[in-house]
Amino acid sequence: xxxxxxxxxxxxxxxxxxxxxxxxxxxxxxxxxxxxxxxxxxxxxxxxxxxxxxxxxxxxxxxxxxxxxxxxxxxxxxxxxxxxxxxxxxxxxxxxxxxxxxxxxxxxxxxxxxxxxxxxxxxxxxxxxxxxxxxxxxxxxxxxxxxxxxxxxxxxxxxxxxxxxxxxxxxxxxxxxxxxxxxxxxxxxxxxxxxxxxxxxxxxxxxxxxxxxxxxxxxxxx
Numbered sequence: 001x002x003x004x005x006x007x008x009x010x011x012x013x014x015x016x017x018x019x020x021x022x023x024x025x026x027x028x029x030x031x032x033x034x035x036x037x038x039x040x041x042x043x044x045x046x047x048x049x050x051x052x053x054x055x056x057x058x059x060x061x062x063x064x065x066x067x068x069x070x071x072x073x074x075x076x077x078x079x080x081x082x083x084x085x086x087x088x089x090x091x092x093x094x095x096x097x098x099x100x101x102x103x104x105x106x107x108x109x110x111x112x113x114x115x116x117x118x119x120x121x122x123x124x125x126x127x128x129x130x131x132x133x134x135x136x137x138x139x140x141x142x143x144x145x146x147x148x149x150x151x152x153x154x155x156x157x158x159x160x161x162x163x164x165x166x167x168x169x170x171x172x173x174x175x176x177x178x179x180x181x182x183x184x185x186x187x188x189x190x191x192x193x194x195x196x197x198x199x200x201x202x203x204x205x206x207x208x209x210x211x212x213x214x215x216x217x218x219x220x221x222x
Contacts, residue, residue, distance in 0.1 A: 024097040025052065027072040030090070032105045034083065036061075039075040042106075046071055052096075056089025058082050064090060072096075080131070080222050109218065113202055118195050119211035123181050124218040127170045131221030133161075177215070185213050 033039035043049065043065060051063035058077035066072040076086035090096060109122075116122065136148035151161030161168060189211040202208040 024095055025066055025072070026070065026097040026099075027066060027101045028070040029072070029102045029104060030098070031071065031073045032087070032103060033073065033075045034107050035075065035078050038107050039073055042073050046073075049073075054089050054093050054095065056093075057086050061086075064096070111216070113207035115206065115216070116214060117202075117206050117209050117211055118199055119189060119191060121184070121187075121189060121211070121213045122216040122218075123177055123184075123214075124216055125172060125174070125177055126217040127172070128217065128219040129168055129221055130219050132165055132168050133221075181213070181215055187213060189213070 031042050033042070039061075046067055046069075047065075049065040049067055051065055053063045057063070058075070060077055061075035064072050064074045074086060074090055076083045091098065111117075111120065111122065132152050134150050134152050134154075136150070138148055141148040145157055147157065150157045151159060153164060154161055163169065191210050195211075199208045206212075
């Protein structure tokens with residue numbers, strides 16, 4: 001009798017799960033921005049939007065916006081804490097079915113002027129969290145070191161960290177990266193007088209060249 005009851009309860013739970021999943025929003029793409037100016041680019045161009053408020057999102061950005069093409073935009077708020085909390089709130093919400101969704105984390109960033117220029121679009125291969133590191137008191141930095149920053153659990157700046165925490169670096173799906181790069185490489189990027197004037201201060205390429213689509217790696221930390 002107990003076995004039969006357990007099977008009935010399991011079947012009922014599965015039915016409820018399937019019913020909830022079928023009623024949930026199933027985005028094709030979820031675009032994740034960190035603050036309002038990053039989200040504005042998408043929100044002004046891909047609407048109209050329907051807002052779905054979720055418990056656990058940033059109080060500054062309490063809703064996920066979705067359009068008729070099943071593209072959704074979530075703004076997490078700045079910093080690791082807000083990003084983690086907002087993403088968990090979305091991932092665990094019964095209002096969304098994310099099993100077949102792609103995620104695009106799209107943000108504003110700086111770039112080494114020897115590698116890129118203002119207004120460029122970069123697809124990342126490796127995501128590096130440099131917040132997990134040590135910093136030596138400025139009064140105790142060895143004279144031969146360029147800075148007091150070094151990888152955690154290392155003895156000098158040139159030593160590779162042992163990656164003890166397993167969240168220091170991630171590699172994105174290479175096939176997906178190459179597909180995105182191929183599709184977007186020749187897309188014309190907007191350029192204007194203000195950007196051109198800013199680039200003119202740099203003496204050499206690529207910093208003084210028009211923007212382009214490129215492949216890079218990205219580092220972030222609080």
